[in-house]
Amino acid sequence: MSFRTLWFEDGALHLLDQRRLPARVEIVKARSAAEVAKAIREMVIRGAPAIGCAAAYGLALSADDFDDAREVLLAARPTAVNVRWALERLAKVTPRTFGALKAEADKVLEEDLAACRAIGRFGADLVPDGKGILTHCNAGGLATSGYGTALGVVRAAVASGKKCAVFADETRPWLQGARLTAWELLQDGIPVTLLPDVAAASLLDSGRIGCVVVGADRIARNGDTANKIGTYPLALAAHAAGVPFFVAAPTSTLDPRAATGADIPIEERAAAEVTHLAGQRVAAEGVEVFNPAFDVTPARYISAIVTERGVARPPYTETLTITGALR
Amino acid sequence: MSFRTLWFEDGALHLLDQRRLPARVEIVKARSAAEVAKAIREMVIRGAPAIGCAAAYGLALSADDFDDAREVLLAARPTAVNVRWALERLAKVTPRTFGALKAEADKVLEEDLAACRAIGRFGADLVPDGKGILTHCNAGGLATSGYGTALGVVRAAVASGKKCAVFADETRPWLQGARLTAWELLQDGIPVTLLPDVAAASLLDSGRIGCVVVGADRIARNGDTANKIGTYPLALAAHAAGVPFFVAAPTSTLDPRAATGADIPIEERAAAEVTHLAGQRVAAEGVEVFNPAFDVTPARYISAIVTERGVARPPYTETLTITGALR
Numbered sequence: 001m002s003f004r005t006l007w008f009e010d011g012a013l014h015l016l017d018q019r020r021l022p023a024r025v026e027i028v029k030a031r032s033a034a035e036v037a038k039a040i041r042e043m044v045i046r047g048a049p050a051i052g053c054a055a056a057y058g059l060a061l062s063a064d065d066f067d068d069a070r071e072v073l074l075a076a077r078p079t080a081v082n083v084r085w086a087l088e089r090l091a092k093v094t095p096r097t098f099g100a101l102k103a104e105a106d107k108v109l110e111e112d113l114a115a116c117r118a119i120g121r122f123g124a125d126l127v128p129d130g131k132g133i134l135t136h137c138n139a140g141g142l143a144t145s146g147y148g149t150a151l152g153v154v155r156a157a158v159a160s161g162k163k164c165a166v167f168a169d170e171t172r173p174w175l176q177g178a179r180l181t182a183w184e185l186l187q188d189g190i191p192v193t194l195l196p197d198v199a200a201a202s203l204l205d206s207g208r209i210g211c212v213v214v215g216a217d218r219i220a221r222n223g224d225t226a227n228k229i230g231t232y233p234l235a236l237a238a239h240a241a242g243v244p245f246f247v248a249a250p251t252s253t254l255d256p257r258a259a260t261g262a263d264i265p266i267e268e269r270a271a272a273e274v275t276h277l278a279g280q281r282v283a284a285e286g287v288e289v290f291n292p293a294f295d296v297t298p299a300r301y302i303s304a305i306v307t308e309r310g311v312a313r314p315p316y317t318e319t320l321t322i323t324g325a326l327r
Numbered sequence: 328m329s330f331r332t333l334w335f336e337d338g339a340l341h342l343l344d345q346r347r348l349p350a351r352v353e354i355v356k357a358r359s360a361a362e363v364a365k366a367i368r369e370m371v372i373r374g375a376p377a378i379g380c381a382a383a384y385g386l387a388l389s390a391d392d393f394d395d396a397r398e399v400l401l402a403a404r405p406t407a408v409n410v411r412w413a414l415e416r417l418a419k420v421t422p423r424t425f426g427a428l429k430a431e432a433d434k435v436l437e438e439d440l441a442a443c444r445a446i447g448r449f450g451a452d453l454v455p456d457g458k459g460i461l462t463h464c465n466a467g468g469l470a471t472s473g474y475g476t477a478l479g480v481v482r483a484a485v486a487s488g489k490k491c492a493v494f495a496d497e498t499r500p501w502l503q504g505a506r507l508t509a510w511e512l513l514q515d516g517i518p519v520t521l522l523p524d525v526a527a528a529s530l531l532d533s534g535r536i537g538c539v540v541v542g543a544d545r546i547a548r549n550g551d552t553a554n555k556i557g558t559y560p561l562a563l564a565a566h567a568a569g570v571p572f573f574v575a576a577p578t579s580t581l582d583p584r585a586a587t588g589a590d591i592p593i594e595e596r597a598a599a600e601v602t603h604l605a606g607q608r609v610a611a612e613g614v615e616v617f618n619p620a621f622d623v624t625p626a627r628y629i630s631a632i633v634t635e636r637g638v639a640r641p642p643y644t645e646t647l648t649i650t651g652a653l654r
Contacts, residue, residue: 022609022610022611022612023608167617170499170601170610171525172497172499172523172524172525173523175604175609178601178602178609178610178614179609179610179611182610182611182614183610183611186611186612186613186614191615192614192615193614193615193616193617194601194602194610194614194615194616194617195601195616195617195618196499196500196524196556196557196601196618197499197523197524197525197557198498198499198524198556198557198560198622199556199557199617199618199619199622200560201559201560201563201622202556202559202593202619202622202623203617205559229523229525229526229529230523230524230525230526232528232529232532232564233525233527233528233560233563233564236528236560236563236564236567237559237560237563240563266529274497274505274521274522274523275505275521277502277604277605278604278605278606278607278609279605280605281350282349282502282505282506282605283349283497283505283506283509283510283521284349284506284509284510284513285349285513286513287505287509287513287519287520287521288518288519288520288521289520289521289522290494290520290521290522290526290530291522291523291526292526292529295525295526295528295529296529
C-alpha cells in the first residue's frame with residue numbers, strides 16, 4: 001500500500017485525515033484519549049478495525065487516567081464493537097503504564113494487519129475470475145491498520161492474477177466509496193468504477209458482478225451483520241440477482257454478547273450530512289432527517305463470512321464457533 | 328399548490344428551473360422545439376408527465392418545422408414514454424398550425440392535471456391511516472403539470488384527513504428528493520422527513536411505513552415499471568419488509584409497444600453527476616462511472632398501479648387492459 005492510515009510516532013498517534021481525502025493528504029496528531037475519541041467521532045479515522053487500533057493507542061496515551069479514558073473512547077462511536085474489544089485487551093495488561101499499554105496497542109495493530117492479509121488470502125479463493133467485484137463503503141486499508149478487509153480480498157484476488165473489475169458504491173451520505181475507496185484503489189493502480197448506491201441493484205441484475213464483498217462493524221452470534229448503512233439493501237439486491245454476498249471481517253468484529261442483530265445499537269448521525277453537500281445547503285429549510293449510520297443485514301442473505309481464521313458458512317451459530325472465530 | 332411547473336404565456340413556454348431549487352425560484356423561457364429539448368436534456372424540467380406536456384408545447388412552437396422538431400424532442404430523454412405519447416397526439420392534429428397544435432398541447436396539460444387529481448383520489452384510498460408514506464425521487468407537482476402522481480396520492484390522503492408522515496429518499500445522484508420533493512411538500516405545509524436512499528430499507532424494516540408510493544417513466548404491458556434509479560432496490564426492500572409498493576402514473580406512461588421491462592431503453596447520464604458535488608470534485612481523478620438514470624422494477628414487486636382510470640392489481644397483463652388503462 002502506498003499510504004499509511006495510522007501510526008505512533010514522537011509521542012502522538014498520527015492519523016491520515018480521511019475527511020480531507022481525496023483532495024488533500026493531511027495528518028492529524030492525537031496526544032490523549034480525548035483527542036483520539038474526538039478524531040473517531042469526527043471521522044478523521046473510521047472503519048471498525050481502524051478505530052479499534054486508534055482506541056488502543058488512545059488508552060495508552062491516557063494511561064494515568066485509565067478508567068475515564070476508557071469511557072470516553074467507548075462512547076465515541078457505538079456500533080463498531082472493535083473499540084470495546086481493543087480496550088478489553090488493554091484492560092488485561094499489567095502494569096497499566098504507557099509503555100506496557102503502548103506495546104499492547106502495537107500488537108493490536110500488527111495483528112490487525114496480519115488478519116487483513118489472511119482474510120485477503122481466504123477471500124480471494126471465493127472471488128470468481130473474470131467478473132466484477134462490487135463493494136460498499138470503504139473496508140480498505142483506510143478502515144484498518146492497512147491492506148483492508150473487503151479491499152484486502154480485492155487486493156489478494158488481483159495479486160493472485162484474477163481478472164476482476166472493481167465497482168464501488170459511492171456510499172451516501174458520507175461518500176466513503178467516492179472519496180476513499182476510489183482513491184485507495186487507484187493509489188495501488190487498481191481500476192475502479194464508481195456508482196450511486198441506487199444503481200447497485202441494476203448492476204447486479206446485469207450479470208457483470210461475480211460477488212459482493214463488504215466489511216462489518218459488528219457481527220452477532222447468528223451471523224447478523226451491522227455494517228455501513230446501505231449494506232442491507234445491497235444484500236437484498238444481490239440475493240434477488242443470485243450473486244454471492246460475502247462479509248470480510250477480523251474476529252475482533254464478532255460480538256459474543258450479541259445473539260442477533262437486534263442486540264446491536266445503531267448510531268444516528270447529524271442531519272447536516274444529508275441536508276448539505278460540500279458545505280452548501282441542498283434540502284429545503286424545515287425538513288426533518290433520518291440518518292442512521294449503519295444497518296443490520298440478516299444472516300440469511302450472507303453467503304459466507306471471511307475471517308482471518310477461515311471462511312464461515314451458514315448456519316453461523318454453528319460455524320463461527322466451530323472455526324474458532326468466535327471467542 | 329403554491330407554485331407552477333410550466334405554462335404558456337407571451338409566445339413562450341415558461342418553465343420553473345428545477346436545477347435552481349430550493350435555493351432560488353427562477354423561470355426559463357423556451358421559444359422553440361430546440362429550446363424545449365435543451366431544457367428537458369438539462370433537467371430544467373423533468374418528470375415523465377411534465378416533459379410530455381413540455382414537448383407538446385415545443386412541437387407547437389416549431390410547427391413550421393414539424394418533423395425535425397419532433398425528432399429533436401423525441402431524442403431529448405429516451406426512457407420516459409410520455410414525450411412520444413404527447414407528440415403522437417399532436418401528430419394527429421390538423422391543420423398543423425401553431426394555433427391548432429398549441430390548443431392540443433393545452434389539452435394535454437389540462438388532462439394531465441385532471442389525471443393527477445384522479446390518481447390522487449384512487450391512491451388515497453390505498454394509503455393506511457396513521458403510518459408513514461415513503462416516496463422516491465419527485466413524482467410531484469414539479470414532475471407533472473401540477474398536483475403530482477405519487478405526491479398527488481400524498482396530497483389527497485392528507486386532504487382526506489389521513490395522518491401520514493411523509494418520508495422522502497434524497498435520490499442520488501440528482502437529489503430530486505432532497506431538492507424538489509422536500510421543497511414542494513413544505514411549500515404546501517406538509518411535513519417531510521428526508522433520508523439517504525441507503526436508509527430506506529432500515530426505515531421499511533422499522534414498521535413505521537404503511538406504504539411506498541412512486542411515479543413511473545414507462546410501464547410495460549406486463550406491469551414492469553421503469554422509474555428513477557433506486558426504485559427497484561426500494562421495491563425489493565418493501566417486499567422484504569412486507570410493505571405495499573404502489574406505482575402512481577397516468578395512462579400516458581403505459582407503453583403498449585413494450586411487452587416487458589426488457590423493451591425499455593435506459594438512459595445513462597454524465598459521470599460528473601457522481602464525481603462532483605455542488606461543483607466540487609469529490610471522487611479521485613481517474614475513476615470510471617456507472618450512472619444509469621432509471622431502473623426497471625419487475626411487476627411481481629408492485630402491489631398496485633394507480634392510474635387516472637382506476638387501480639390495477641396483478642396480473643397486470645390482464646388488469647391494465649381490463650380497466651381500459653392500456654391503449
